[in-house]
Amino acid sequence: MAKKKRRGKETIVQCVACGARVPRNKAVLYEAPVTYSAENPEDSNDVIKSTIFQKRWYCISCAKHRGIFEKKKKMLERKRSHRR
Ligand SMILES: [Zn+2]
Numbered sequence: 001m002a003k004k005k006r007r008g009k010e011t012i013v014q015c016v017a018c019g020a021r022v023p024r025n026k027a028v029l030y031e032a033p034v035t036y037s038a039e040n041p042e043d044s045n046d047v048i049k050s051t052i053f054q055k056r057w058y059c060i061s062c063a064k065h066r067g068i069f070e071k072k073k074k075m076l077e078r079k080r081s082h083r084r
Contacts, residue, residue, distance in 0.1 A: 017062040028063035030056050 010023035031053040040046040063069055 013057040015059040015062050016056045017058055017066065020059045020062075022057075022059045024057075027057045027059055028068055030058055030063070030068050032056055 010025065012021050013024050013027045014021055015027065033051050034054045035049060035051045037047055037049045040048055058066065058068060
């Protein structure tokens with residue numbers, strides 16, 4: 001894929017932690033697993049659970065502060081160490 005040079009048309013995302021508006025290429029995407037559980041109204045014994053991944057954008061400083069960079073690094077390291 002070729003990189004397109006587009007000036008001034010960066011997609012702006014909002015940091016969920018501090019509310020700063022940052023261009024997408026300078027933000028960090030963190031997918032947080034969110035588990036929902038809801039009772040089935042038709043059958044009260046049946047509880048529906050579903051996990052979705054909520055996409056959250058963080059600016060660089062919030063990502064550093066919250067250790068998202070470290071998590072990503074560790075995940076990569078784990079993948080590497082499992083390779084034999
Ligand atoms: Zn932020």
